[in-house]
Amino acid sequence: MGARPVDVRIDEFIAPLNKVQRVLCVGLNFTDHAAEVGAELPTYPTIFTKFGNALIGPGEAIELPAESTKIDWEVELCAVVGRRGRHIAEDQVDDYLLGYTVLNDVSVRDWQGRTSEWFQGKNWDRMTPFGPVIVSPDELDIAGGLAMTCTVDGEVRQQGTTANMVFTPAQVVSYISTFMTLEPGDLIALGTPAGVGLSLRPRKWLGPGQTVVTSIEGIGTLTNRCEQV
Template sequence: MQFGTVATARASTAGPSTAWTSAAARTPEGWRALPAPDLSAYLAGGGTLGPDTALGELLPHARPIAPLPSPAKVVCCGLNYGEHIRETGRELPTHPTLFAKYADSLVGPDDDVSLAAGTDVDWEAELAVVVGAEIRGADRSTAAAAIAGFTVANDVSVRDWQYRTLQWFQGKAWDRSTPTGPVVVTPDEVDPTAGLTVSCRVNGEEVQRDSTATLVFDPADLLAYISTFTVLRPGDLVLTGTPGGVGTARDPQRFLADGDVLETEIEGIGLLRNTIRLTD
């Protein structure tokens, strides 16, 4: 089943319609409300995602926005596809390479990605895992059971800042740099270990394509490993890494320009379409 956060409007007899947001489920009839303003609040409050989730009113004129606007933790894995590892000249890792973002870095499925002019901006299509239950020190089976669903992300990276030091953080956590959405799809509908196609396009040209079946560390592996050193709670996000084809590894290198349209798609989940804005 598909869930998300939507922007909608409610008609009012006293004046203009009132804009608001709601956690919601996508049904054949349209989006139906869940009892929270967004999926972050819904999951943090004990809500669950699945075919038995109780649904509320039909929401007219709803459109998906960032599904999880306020995760407590956004943990990301780098170097997790074999081809991408090879193009960076590294060996296959024995442990996940992790870094963090803040909620401020997240934007929605059709929002602009706004960054500073003069920076080297690169694309990184990724599967993101949504945590649905609190876990600490989890084994693989417990971690797998704690997955609420999956969504699409692009870990847009500012490479010249990323490579200023051996730590990547300053190139990965820019405000409004990480598109997510458009929906969260539950594990009964998609199975990344069986293989979902991940692709990325720039102005219509495909620059990345791979299958999640080739992940070195799959979603359950990552959640179990991360939970060893920090608790994961409902609504947290874990990004699983990007396939080969990034701009910084090309010869010559290629980076995103102002006005470029970045499309990120994962089979069975959906499509992000974001315009790059580089401003002074």
């Protein structure tokens, strides 16, 4: 006799990876987001970095620093590197990826705008949720358009689709691998659609006690509460 099926319920997710050291991010990679901030579409991917200190998992608190009240949300599709690679051809990128997850590129806008480099607005401790799971590339129709949403206390702030990317995941991964070796566990955040707080009128920012929910079709949902530190 075969084994009887067992119902399994998952009550809590944790970050799908630990000890991540590098998060490579692409700015202005959605046509609608570039339009809302008044930027021209880039000729090449605009790359900036986050580090592991910024990451938290599903259900963990986004720690709002006392040094700023201009904290913004950005729902992003995030590629997870699964195999070491350099000079990866676009048609081979899927062979080097473990899969895709959801990332919320929470940004400290006033610090981000202090200089032409975005680093100091993107690397605050414990402000970047990612998860809840990693889905293999063959299960997702990214080019066809996966729905991307972000809500704050139930109010829709972002509602976009991966079909509006300027550079595809394959183009981004191949481009980055031209000048650096990608390692297993590297995260590559692929940009955000329109609807960030910086572009709203009046502008809106995250505050203590608010709950941010970021979702991507076919992957899942991240829910994180904001707490003042």
